[in-house]
Amino acid sequence: MDLLEYQAKEWFREMGIPVLPSQKINCISDIKGLKIPYPVVLKSQVRTGGRGRAGGVRFVTTTIDAIAAAQTIFHLPILGEVPEVVLAEAKYDADREFYLAVVLDTATRRPVLLGSPQGGIDVESSLELLQQVVVDGEFSPFYARRLTIKMGLQGALINSVSDIVEKMYGLFVQKDLDLVEINPLGVSATGELMALDGKVTVNDRAIVRHADISLMSQKIARRPSGQNYFDSLGNSYQVEQSGNIGIMGNGAGLVMATLDLVADAGGKVKTCLNLGHGSNLNPSLPSFGDRIEQGLEFLEQDKSIQVVLVNIIGSVPKAVELAEFIGKFIQRHESNSTNKHRAATSYPRIIARFSGLALESAQEQFTALSVPLVESLDEAVSQAVRQAKSSSHRK
Known part of the structure; x- marks a missing residue:
């Protein structure tokens, strides 16, 4: 079961992974009550990639622009899915961007840490950029530091990015996940880290073991869908x-x-x-x-x-x-x-x-x-x- 971005970031926030101030927009009228100062980015909340290329991510500077952009996004199908929610988020100026993920390797039945010195990438077509570390024993900070070093990071970034990886792994284990992904992890000119986008996939067999995830699953099952086939x-x-x-x-x-x-x-x-x-x-x-x-x-x-x-x-x-x-x-x-x-x-x-x-x-x-x-x-x-x-x- 894939979570929407805003749901993934709620979990990030609980784990201490830095995320931007944001607000869930359920309908156009919510824009008028936006508490985040402009400029703001509006993001379509669909369970698929390619939102930016499809027009599902818009930067706005005024309420009028935000209303117009939200109307477009709410009626924009992306790979067949129309959003029920739009996420309004503060704009962030990143000096550098990285890719991070913790994924379950079904062949070896071990977690794998993934990282790339380039963020915002399409992983499936950029495999040569990925570094990986297999967690073949009890997890320790050593695995996270090893990944950051393989990514070519230096100085303070080794510690700060390693800390993010450790928290991602903690979420991965705590919620019985198949995937935790931050793409991209933004780094400001001052060295501040920010999870600018997030993806979480829950192991279907583990849903019944978590009351909060079971409730989310039930809501998804009741949601009307226009995809059918x-x-x-x-x-x-x-x-x-x-x-x-x-x-x-x-x-x-x-x-x-x-x-x-x-x-x-x-x-x-x-x-x-x-x-x-x-x-x-x-x-x-x-x-x-x-x-x-x-x-x-x-x-x-x-x-x-x-x-x-x-x-x-x-x-x-x-x-x-x-x-x-x-x-x-x-x-x-x-x-x-x-x-x-x-x-x-x-x-x-x-x-x-x-x-x-x-x-x-x-x-x-x-x-x-x-x-x-x-x-x-x-x-x-x-x-x-x-x-x-x-x-x-x-x-």
């Missing part, structure tokens, strides 16, 4: 009515970055799907393979989409498994038609970009499917745009 599949949103490219990726930030690259290359994206992460600890949700197949089926229903760019990063699924999932979708459509030429035009052209291990071992399977498999995102985008411009409309 994509409550389980992931998040989707329509970009351009005249677009003819579909994008699928495992992460909101990755999807948004892919969208930007396709647009820069001259392509027109119709629909984006965020399939979520490969590891799924909630048995009630579809497997990642099911989400890939369902996502392709969903995009196939829109006959204006000529090309689907599948962009997957990480070790789940493996490249050969990705080929199997896509192959099932293709075989299902070809078996439903006795005319192979007609079947070939009944679903969009698929281009797969995979960044992970064992890429070469899957090349033969993708070749047999007539699906290009590339590791370079730029090359995948180039092929998708080129194919979309040359494709005739599907029947």
Whole structure:
């Protein structure tokens, strides 16, 4: 279960992690009672990344500007989710920004400390910037200091950032979490630290052990949703009515970055799907393979989409498994038609970009499917745009 930013920061505040003065805005009229001095930043409270690029974060300097911005944000869907709450927060001038996280490694069943000297990054597409320290025994401040040193921090920052990491780990253990993330952790010119954005993911199996989290979970379950089908599949949103490219990726930030690259290359994206992460600890949700197949089926229903760019990063699924999932979708459509030429035009052209291990071992399977498999995102985008411009409309 993912918390909203304002909920995560309430927990940060309780743990002594510094956060900015803020105020929850439930409706437009709350803006008139804003107690935070301007300038103020208004943030859409949705459980997805890419808010800034989508227009869900606005800086305002007057009440009139704030009302107009809040009206826009309250009616702005981001990857299919419309906010019920907007967070008003004091503006902060950061001299430097870092990335920090504590995450549960499901493979080793150990907590891992993550850090980067660059904050505000899309982690899924910037793995080379991340430093990590595995907590392989009883936690001590040594682990936090080791992470800060690996991040290249010096002087007073080693102690101050280590202190933040220790408090994040304390929250991680106390609340039975899968993830605690600060992205970015801002550092002012005077060395003051501030958690400028936060993300918290609660382990689904641990919800019943915490009365406060159980109450939050019940409120989420009762909340009306307009997603229906994509409550389980992931998040989707329509970009351009005249677009003819579909994008699928495992992460909101990755999807948004892919969208930007396709647009820069001259392509027109119709629909984006965020399939979520490969590891799924909630048995009630579809497997990642099911989400890939369902996502392709969903995009196939829109006959204006000529090309689907599948962009997957990480070790789940493996490249050969990705080929199997896509192959099932293709075989299902070809078996439903006795005319192979007609079947070939009944679903969009698929281009797969995979960044992970064992890429070469899957090349033969993708070749047999007539699906290009590339590791370079730029090359995948180039092929998708080129194919979309040359494709005739599907029947």
